[in-house]
Amino acid sequence: MQEQIQKILKHNQLSVTGGRTKILELFLAQDDALAHADIERKTGEKFDRVTVYRTLQTFLEKGIIHSIPTSDNSVKYALCKDNCSEGHHHDHHVHFMCSVCGKTLCIDEVSVPVVNLPEGYKVEQIQMIVTGVCKDCA
Amino acid sequence: MQEQIQKILKHNQLSVTGGRTKILELFLAQDDALAHADIERKTGEKFDRVTVYRTLQTFLEKGIIHSIPTSDNSVKYALCKDNCSEGHHHDHHVHFMCSVCGKTLCIDEVSVPVVNLPEGYKVEQIQMIVTGVCKDCA
DNA sequence: TAAAACTTGCAACTCTGTTGCAAGTTCTTG
DNA sequence: CAAGAACTTGCAACAGAGTTGCAAGTTTTA
Secondary structure: OHHHHHHHHHHOOOOOOHHHHHHHHHHHHOOOOEEHHHHHHHOOOOOOHHHHHHHHHHHHHHOOOEEEEOOOOOEEEEOOOOOHHHOOOOOEEEEEEEOOOOOEEEOOOOOOOOOOOOOOOEEEEEEEEEEEEOOOOO | OHHHHHHHHHHOOOOOOHHHHHHHHHHHHOOOOEEHHHHHHHOOOOOOHHHHHHHHHHHHHHOOOEEEEOOOOOEEEEOOOOOHHHOOOOOEEEEEEEOOOOOEEEOOOOOOOOOOOOOOOEEEEEEEEEEEEOOOOO
């Protein structure tokens, strides 16, 4: 695990530091998306709030994680199962939010259906947010 | 217009007040979604920030407007073209955000395609956020 | 029209996110 | 592997978004 983390960071030309390692470790160990507050809690408040913000910002820029617009307008971040560091652009994504447990999951198995917009609209990115009840809460 | 506004408010058991009338008027006159800040600006800062928040909250609860999750995680509100006050639940929605002019539009003409989620997931609501270039900016 | 019910504005506060800067850590390269 | 360059962190201070309690004001009801 530590080795994989180092590899990802180096691959993205980032110095290997305690904060980055810990936060990346969290994402790797997690199957659902994390909000900023989750990260602070899970790191045991060992890192400054600012460090967490900056780390997330950096990971976003490098494409290690991506942000998810949720239907309650809070911000969540997730690592994708397929390798985000390989330049996959997340242009088309399905996310699932469980209304019972609150978990937010990337649904990689499903491809985003094609939408036919009215004449004159150019599509760059499609995000789909499906709200409902997840496998575990059903 | 004033008559229509009164009708909508009364229909939802809300007192007809200056703030509510003005804000509803804004939504009726607008074809794209509004953020809280847009509303404050467009009302000429005539109403307290708190009043605007509370009015939006009330309109949301009554189903007069709905909130839109945007891909930059800001909050926007919109009235739908078909009558939201008639109990239409906004379960399936397509929203378009223009990356040039920033406008957020409800695309009512397009229905949300069916997604087949993995076994065990129950769908309640589907929101689709399409980012791209709108008709006017193309 | 008067009382009841609701809405508004104010002040004060919390929570989220950002910036500048000095101190500390990591990386580079001889 | 040591020393300097480059980058990262924590702190303090701040800006903005959103919330709450409460008293004063407005709207509704009867």
